[in-house]
């Protein structure tokens with residue numbers, strides 16, 4: 273039974289070797305700070321990103337939320353790209369739980385936010401306004417690597433207004449592999465960075481928030497308050513350690529597969545294809561019914577894709593080069609049969 277899931281890189285399953293590493297994990301009670309595997313992992317990831325401290329969180333949403341809650345008080349605002357995850361895909365958590373106001377700004381076609389757009393919404397000190405406190409950016413965004421010079425410009429802007437800077441780096445490891453910049457170079461302009469280990473890195477659970485000791489101390493309190501304090505979670509730390517040992521460099525294979533798929537599909541009539549430098553590509557159909565038709569035909573051939581007119585395809589650990597060839601063959605067949 274063929275099963276090729278291109279909907280997301282979150283669908284990867286822990287391999288036998290990763291599970292074996294989990295079995296060996298030394299554990300303790302992490303709420304007491306006594307889980308040796310978690311303590312070592314937090315230190316490892318903090319070093320990797322060039323930050324003083326890190327905190328293991330249950331998800332990227334939790335890690336971003338703890339970051340925003342730790343930077344901002346009630347009645348303060350974070351400035352964020354309108355399509356970014358920390359605004360659009362986290363159920364409004366910062367507003368619901370923190371009384372923190374999101375101020376959105378438009379995002380450019382390369383996924384970055386122009387610093388002038390940010391500067392235009394920074395509020396004066398006036399009792400009518402929320403207090404501008406934080407800028408929240410994202411890298412990668414829709415598979416695109418954000419140019420590092422715009423990150424540095426945003427740092428300068430933040431400094432001149434006394435704002436903090438958070439990065440949602442759910443897929444920062446993909447940006448690292450695609451750009452050749454180190455994780456710490458990519459993280460350098462930011463006060464806090466969230467990275468996910470359950471996407472392309474292939475761990476079953478876990479994101480880490482990185483920043484200075486004070487920020488991580490506040491985040492640890494928020495995590496406890498939100499019910500995110502974990503006990504013998506060293507089992508999860510062992511899976512993430514395994515992922516960091518084995519699954520970072522291999523992201524270049526995922527990027528190569530995405531590029532093969534984009535190049536192969538670019539010759540297909542009736543669709544438009546947009547590639548990225550990382551593990552995502554987009555297939556755009558003229559009509560939504562065509563996307564639904566193609567998704568259904570592919571599902572019948574063991575290939576899962578989203579049934580959306582702008583169809584995102586994501587490569588990952590469980591997709592081989594042979595899978596790419598098979599997907600290309602079936603995609604062409606499905607498109608040839610779709611309603612015009």
Ligand SMILES: *Cc1c(COP(=O)(O)O)cnc(C)c1O
Pocket residue numbers: 331332333334336357358410412440442443468479
């Ligand atoms: C997946 C993702 C997250 C975190 O999502 P969780 O499902 O909560 O782990 C955050 N930001 C971006 C850009 C993401 O793609």
